[in-house]
Amino acid sequence: MIEIKNLTKQYKSGHPIFSGFTKNIKQGMAVGVVGPNGSGKTTFLRILSVNSFPTEGFVKYKNIDIHHQPAEYLKYVGLVHDEETLPDHLTASELLEWVLRNRDLWDESSGKKIEDIFNHLSLDARNEQIGTFSTGMKKKTQIAAALISNPELLIMDEPLRGLDKETRIVVMNLLKDVKSQNTTIFMSSHYVSEENELFDEMIQFPL
């Protein structure tokens, strides 16, 4: 379970993006994070991914205060960040190898697993350097990197941005599979209609 208690974030004193937000999310739920631009969706997801620290309040996952024990928490997490920044001079396959080895998940079948996920996402240029990729290709690489380690918690900021309709459908099917394996999903997006059947709950911004 993920426990959010009295969460407040402000970049300047007296101008909170949100304040006193409290919520509990059960394992295996898919939560849509929706709202207009600048309403605090990305800030909220950055806090969940420990890329931002709350002004007040806390977030706990499996009773771990995620901002006190980030490394412990991030072992369970898959991330699709709002930026497409990835290491320019690694190939997409190497990036996934790095993720798997880093998490002690590398074994003889990993090479095939990487091939499979890229086949699924139709990323043919998997052995070319990420620096040459288009926005959509980088997004696919980010999604593959987030999913390859079978995370228990998936945090995604607009993972469908830059993808064509066909790939969006593929990604949504992948996410449904992931959800069926009891993975908790937090996801912001503008394509709400396509995702309605995925989400169990919505968090509407501004809070």
Added chain:
Amino acid sequence: MALKNNQSLIFKALVAGVAIAMGVSWMHDAAIEERVITLRYLMLGAAGFISFVTPYLLFPDSKSKLIQLGNISGRNLISYLFNRTFSYYLYFYLFILATLFADTLSVGSELIVKFSYSVYALLFITGLHSLALYMYLKVGPQSQYWQESEKGKELRFKLANYFKYPMDPGAIPSLVNTVVLALFGMLFIIIGTVVGNSMGFIAEAALSLVVFLLGVVLYIARNRKPERKYYHTNSFFSEFFGASEGEDTITARREVDQLWWVPSPIRVNVWQYLQQIDRKIPAGRAVAAGHVLVWLVAYQKPDINFMVGIWTLFAVTHHLFILLTMQRNFSPHWMLRWLSPIKSWVFSWFWMQVRWLLPLVISMNAQLFVFGVPRGSDQLFIIVVYLTSAMAVASVGGFRLKKSIL
């Protein structure tokens, strides 16, 4: 504004402080003759460094999209490119000023000589830097021709088959520029030394005006419309660094488990950095060129302490590789934090540098055998400096990573 260097003031002050401290600790009790000789050696090193590193500092330009957005052109583009690279040399110039003026024995002595040589260094560095900008800015079309033409394909085939050397023909124009620039710069220092010894220090300093004028005039006057060259060269380097890897390159063949010298918890982190560095610049060639320069200095049989200083300086220079991998396009902060704790990254940056330790030790011992320097105790000192400075630079990376959390 968006095109300005985004290094923090603290970082700039820290690097400037280290540069000055190194210069002061090295030359604070040296006689003026020793300072001048040191300066000439440093200029020899600068000629090699500027010739080699300029294209890698410039291209591919991470700010090219902003350049397009603002349609930066003409003089503004020339000025942007100059400032982008020259800011690095300013720290080196501070180091030179410290070696010339920091004088604990007689603070005010030989001020005219010191001032003349400081002007000499500034003119030489600015001139050669401008010349490098002029030559590398227009390298794109030739490089593209060799990379993509049938002639280039034949050359690649010959290099791979006859010389067993996996080199892309597109890199040849840059290599030619490096050799021409380095030879020109070094030859000029040698001629300047001869002139200085026979006609005095003012003549030597004045001679550097030739390099300055040549560089600045060519870079400004022959670059009235630099946009086309900029976009062509930038696009070539973007494609080159993206698409040049293949079955025949060392980075494609390198496996994680080959890095037996790295502790297993950080092995994969070090591996991915080595992959990235070796695709961005020919790191092995850069370090080998550094060793050649140090041997050239040793061949002159200078004072032992001076030689130890050169080795120490060279050892610390290796850590530019750590600074390179700290850039966002190598190390997206969110990803680093996601994958490993900050202390793991500090050790990864540190351990990455261990790969240059063996060549350093072999080179020093070979030099000890040939020229009698550096002695065992000096080598130990240089290695300790190498390792502690690697840890210090790696810790700066850890600090930046920590600071990037909002």
